[in-house]
Amino acid sequence: MHKDQPLIFELSKPGRIGYSLPALDVPAVDVAQVIPTEYIRQEAPDLPEVSELDIMRHYTALSKRNHGVDSGFYPLGSCTMKYNPKINENVARFAGFAHIHPLQPEETVQGALELMYDLQEHLKEITGMDAVTLQPAAGAHGEWTGLMMIRAYHEANGDYNRTKVIVPDTAHGTNPASATVAGFETVTVKSTEEGLVDLDDLRRVVGPDTAALMLTNPNTLGLFEENILEMAEIVHAAGGKLYYDGANLNAVLSKARPGDMGFDVVHLNLHKTFTGPHGGGGPGSGPVGVKADLTPFLPKPTVEKGENGYYLDYDRPKAIGRVKPFYGNFGINVRAYTYIRSMGPDGLKAVTEYAVLNANYMMRRLAEYYDLPYNRHCKHEFVLSGKRQKKLGVRTLDIAKRLLDFGYHPPTIYFPLIVEECMMIEPTETESKETLDAFIDAMIQIAKEAEETPEIVQEAPHTTVVKRLDETTAARKPILRYQK
Amino acid sequence: MLHRYLPMTEEDKQQMLETIGVQSIDELFSDIPESVRFQGEYNIKQAKSEPELMKELMALAAKNADIKTYPSFLGAGVYDHYIPTIVDHVISRSEFYTAYTPYQPEISQGELQAIFEFQTMICELTGMDVANSSMYDGGTALAEAALLSAAHTKKKKVLLSKAVHPEYRDVVKTYAKGPGLEVIEIPYKNGVTDLDALQAEMNEDVACVIVQYPNFFGQIEPLKELEPIAHAHKGMFVVASNPLALGVLTPPGQFGADIVVGDAQPFGIPAQFGGPHCGYFAVKSALMRKIPGRLVGQTTDEEGRRGFVLTLQAREQHIRRDKATSNICSNQALNALAASVAMTALGKKGVKEMATMNIQKAHYAKEAFVNHGFDVVFTGPFFNEFVVRLNKPVAEVNKKLLEKSMIGGYDLGRDYPELQNCMLIAVTELRTKEEIDMLVKELGDCHA
Numbered sequence: 061m062h063k064d065q066p067l068i069f070e071l072s073k074p075g076r077i078g079y080s081l082p083a084l085d086v087p088a089v090d091v092a093q094v095i096p097t098e099y100i101r102q103e104a105p106d107l108p109e110v111s112e113l114d115i116m117r118h119y120t121a122l123s124k125r126n127h128g129v130d131s132g133f134y135p136l137g138s139c140t141m142k143y144n145p146k147i148n149e150n151v152a153r154f155a156g157f158a159h160i161h162p163l164q165p166e167e168t169v170q171g172a173l174e175l176m177y178d179l180q181e182h183l184k185e186i187t188g189m190d191a192v193t194l195q196p197a198a199g200a201h202g203e204w205t206g207l208m209m210i211r212a213y214h215e216a217n218g219d220y221n222r223t224k225v226i227v228p229d230t231a232h233g234t235n236p237a238s239a240t241v242a243g244f245e246t247v248t249v250k251s252t253e254e255g256l257v258d259l260d261d262l263r264r265v266v267g268p269d270t271a272a273l274m275l276t277n278p279n280t281l282g283l284f285e286e287n288i289l290e291m292a293e294i295v296h297a298a299g300g301k302l303y304y305d306g307a308n309l310n311a312v313l314s315k316a317r318p319g320d321m322g323f324d325v326v327h328l329n330l331h332k333t334f335t336g337p338h339g340g341g342g343p344g345s346g347p348v349g350v351k352a353d354l355t356p357f358l359p360k361p362t363v364e365k366g367e368n369g370y371y372l373d374y375d376r377p378k379a380i381g382r383v384k385p386f387y388g389n390f391g392i393n394v395r396a397y398t399y400i401r402s403m404g405p406d407g408l409k410a411v412t413e414y415a416v417l418n419a420n421y422m423m424r425r426l427a428e429y430y431d432l433p434y435n436r437h438c439k440h441e442f443v444l445s446g447k448r449q450k451k452l453g454v455r456t457l458d459i460a461k462r463l464l465d466f467g468y469h470p471p472t473i474y475f476p477l478i479v480e481e482c483m484m485i486e487p488t489e490t491e492s493k494e495t496l497d498a499f500i501d502a503m504i505q506i507a508k509e510a511e512e513t514p515e516i517v518q519e520a521p522h523t524t525v526v527k528r529l530d531e532t533t534a535a536r537k538p539i540l541r542y543q544k
Numbered sequence: 545m546l547h548r549y550l551p552m553t554e555e556d557k558q559q560m561l562e563t564i565g566v567q568s569i570d571e572l573f574s575d576i577p578e579s580v581r582f583q584g585e586y587n588i589k590q591a592k593s594e595p596e597l598m599k600e601l602m603a604l605a606a607k608n609a610d611i612k613t614y615p616s617f618l619g620a621g622v623y624d625h626y627i628p629t630i631v632d633h634v635i636s637r638s639e640f641y642t643a644y645t646p647y648q649p650e651i652s653q654g655e656l657q658a659i660f661e662f663q664t665m666i667c668e669l670t671g672m673d674v675a676n677s678s679m680y681d682g683g684t685a686l687a688e689a690a691l692l693s694a695a696h697t698k699k700k701k702v703l704l705s706k707a708v709h710p711e712y713r714d715v716v717k718t719y720a721k722g723p724g725l726e727v728i729e730i731p732y733k734n735g736v737t738d739l740d741a742l743q744a745e746m747n748e749d750v751a752c753v754i755v756q757y758p759n760f761f762g763q764i765e766p767l768k769e770l771e772p773i774a775h776a777h778k779g780m781f782v783v784a785s786n787p788l789a790l791g792v793l794t795p796p797g798q799f800g801a802d803i804v805v806g807d808a809q810p811f812g813i814p815a816q817f818g819g820p821h822c823g824y825f826a827v828k829s830a831l832m833r834k835i836p837g838r839l840v841g842q843t844t845d846e847e848g849r850r851g852f853v854l855t856l857q858a859r860e861q862h863i864r865r866d867k868a869t870s871n872i873c874s875n876q877a878l879n880a881l882a883a884s885v886a887m888t889a890l891g892k893k894g895v896k897e898m899a900t901m902n903i904q905k906a907h908y909a910k911e912a913f914v915n916h917g918f919d920v921v922f923t924g925p926f927f928n929e930f931v932v933r934l935n936k937p938v939a940e941v942n943k944k945l946l947e948k949s950m951i952g953g954y955d956l957g958r959d960y961p962e963l964q965n966c967m968l969i970a971v972t973e974l975r976t977k978e979e980i981d982m983l984v985k986e987l988g989d990c991h992a
């Protein structure tokens with residue numbers, strides 16, 4: 061029997077405090093003298109009243125009800141849940157990085173600007189692009205930034221009719237959503253039986269109204285789009301641009317660069333490939349790289365290196381504007397930079413090789429027990445289908461829930477949408493063979509349970525602090541805050 | 545290759561290759577055509593060992609003048625506040641920071657509950673019904689508020705006060721280009737939004753009116769007078785707000801705001817050169833199903849136990865794709881956690897006490913400037929920032945201050961030509977009387 065953890069508000073007791081502020085060392089102005097009465101809050105916000113130990117115990121209890129990469133294997137496809145190095149955390153907390161104000165005089169933040177500049181240089185080489193901005197706060201933000209630049213590019217050419225962005229049916233949801241926010245219409249291009257973009261369908265949908273094609277490569281099925289150069293040709297011939305969603309870059313470090321594959325714009329998820337921790341859902345960082353013809357449209361300011369040191373360049377008349385206050389999620393960029401510098405060129409190459417080795421190994425071992433919709437070498441991740449188990453009454457959701465009993469975070473499920481009962485598994489390179497084997501064993505056992513004792517799977521999880529939750533009522537009668 | 549993050553041994557590798565049925569790892573990349581194959585290694589810096597890299601980056605960080613060493617009077621949207629020590633201890637628990645979005649609620653109850661508590665605290669502070677689990681930052685939250693207003697009202701005009709943070713305004717303008725919204729800036733008068741100018745622009749086409757409270761100059765916008773103007777033609781009333789100020793100020797929700805956004809940076813989040821901070825987004829319940837980003841809701845499990853889940857996901861990109869209310873996916877969850885811990889540590893009493901101290905210290909500083917003959921540009925009520933006119937460029941003055949190991953205020957001339965030589969000075973609870981006196985003394989002969 062698990063005990064609930066009360067809400068912090070339920071632990072509150074008037075008269076307790078958890079803070080320590082300095083005594084007021086200036087004459088105490090009476091707030092009522094300087095703020096008009098109607099602007100003075102009459103009722104204090106009902107925040108908790110607890111001691112420091114109460115707080116620590118509360119959040120420690122909550123943390124124990126949470127699974128992170130440090131807790132155990134986390135093969136969540138598309139999310140690259142690799143180990144988050146601890147040196148990154150320490151470096152990001154150096155006073156000279158953590159406690160600098162974005163509007164300080166440039167001469168007082170030369171170290172920060174140098175780091176940003178050097179990170180940009182590294183990312184340019186890694187992606188094969190000509191310029192990089194670190195401003196976007198996450199992948200989706202990078203997508204929108206890149207699309208706004210593509211839009212500005214077309215408009216600068218007097219080309220106002222490029223209203224459509226093409227995305228494959230395997231695309232992540234943020235791709236079409238970002239296209240909408242950037243003011244485009246989304247057109248979907250089909251995949252072939254082999255799981256790659258259907259070139260004939262691409263030829264059909266591409267046209268004078270095409271602004272861009274958005275792609276991940278390898279795609280979200282974990283397969284490398286081998287026809288990438290041909291696709292680039294089709295899109296470029298029609299006057300469109302090629303956008304690279306870098307969420308899957310972990311698969312191709314030192315193997316293939318977006319810039320060499322014909323892409324014009326790329327965003328990276330530093331919180332995936334480059335170990336900015338996922339933080340329970342953020343903050344991330346989504347730098348965008350572009351080819352030379354799009355460089356004038358980069359959001360401002362850019363970080364430049366001059367004769368007298370590094371500086372921020374605001375004098376960029378063609379810039380799409382600002383996409384974020386200040387200069388991006390610097391703290392995450394510090395972590396990514398630390399990681400890249402910890403790995404070096406040979407390390408990054410090994411990252412991809414092991415990520416791909418691990419994924420193929422798991423795929424081959426599991427193929428006997430689950431349907432493998434695309435039987436070819438995968439890259440850093442692969443998809444299985446729970447079709448076979450579904451016939452036995454066990455759904456992919458059940459399999460995912462059953463994995464919780466083994467102490468694993470399940471794979472991404474029901475995505476990509478084109479695979480029935482999909483499970484998308486991404487082991488990453490930081491996991492050992494022992495871990496992979498243990499997970500595979502659990503998956504095999506679950507496959508057997510589906511045949512022999514399906515109810516064990518259907519009723520899972522059995523060991524977690526709560527059982528399956530009623531999501532329908534949660535959405536129908538939303539309770540979104542605590543009320544006394 | 546041996547690396548502390550890469551556990552595969554040569555033996556493991558051989559066994560795995562055998563299972564896969566290939567001779568070499570290279571074979572696994574045979575699907576990448578030669579024409580796009582990258583040959584060799586990246587031309588980037590060679591790896592450094594842990595101690596060497598630590599040393600190098602420590603030296604790099606030391607090239608920066610940090611605001612814990614140099615007393616700073618910079619605010620302008622990012623503030624040097626008391627961060628309870630406990631905050632970093634909580635967010636350093638790796639069950640939180642190495643997790644992803646709580647898509648599997650049974651093993652993510654900790655994160656989900658923490659977000660639910662965050663949502664509650666934001667509602668408490670802003671006086672709103674519903675708050676989401678966070679946005680990237682205050683600026684993008686404001687831009688999304690404009691988009692939401694336009695989508696909800698099906699109108700295309702955004703009236704944006706010039707007393708809103710200039711960088712926030714820039715972000716709003718960039719986002720507005722997507723759906724083709726027209727952004728009209730409303731001038732300020734004596735440091736707050738000019739009501740007559742606003743009135744003159746109001747009509748049936750206005751999707752929303754956007755003001756900041758306290759505004760960029762630190763002044764307290766007259767929300768009471770603004771609200772009826774904003775609502776006269778069924779537009780939305782959007783308020784960007786420093787949540788710390790709401791420890792003392794009447795919450796925007798009580799003045800009838802429809803959307804309240806801002807940045808929770810004042811609560812437990814270091815300046816970090818401008819990010820990551822933590823946008824928040826709060827709405828009246830009528831907008832609940834249109835709010836961008838993730839929402840956590842309370843529910844029960846099969847045995848009736850209380851639990852928490854991501855909810856109303858039909859708004860979001862992973863379900864609705866191009867019809868989603870926003871494209872946001874990753875947000876700022878860990879910083880929302882940091883803000884929650886800080887708000888919890890400060891609690892009901894501390895938030896008010898800290899906000900009050902900001903008012904008191906800032907007013908002491910303002911008085912000191914007045915007494916030394918300075919022109920304090922705006923005379924209305926203010927929170928922790930005010931504007932002083934100098935007789936020379938702010939950049940020049942700031943250089944001088946730096947020689948005295950102090951970081952001066954923000955140069956308003958950068959954004960407002962009419963405010964050349966005007967410095968926006970922020971005084972938080974962390975600035976001591978001594979530091980304030982020193983600032984006034986060092987600026988001594990700079991009054992206009």
Ligand SMILES: Cc1ncc(COP(=O)(O)O)c(C=O)c1O
Pocket residue numbers: 138139198199200201232234235276280305307308329344346872873874
């Ligand atoms: C393929 C793909 N594209 C884009 C994104 C969006 O990235 P972010 O969550 O950083 O906005 C994700 C992340 O979930 C992804 O997996």
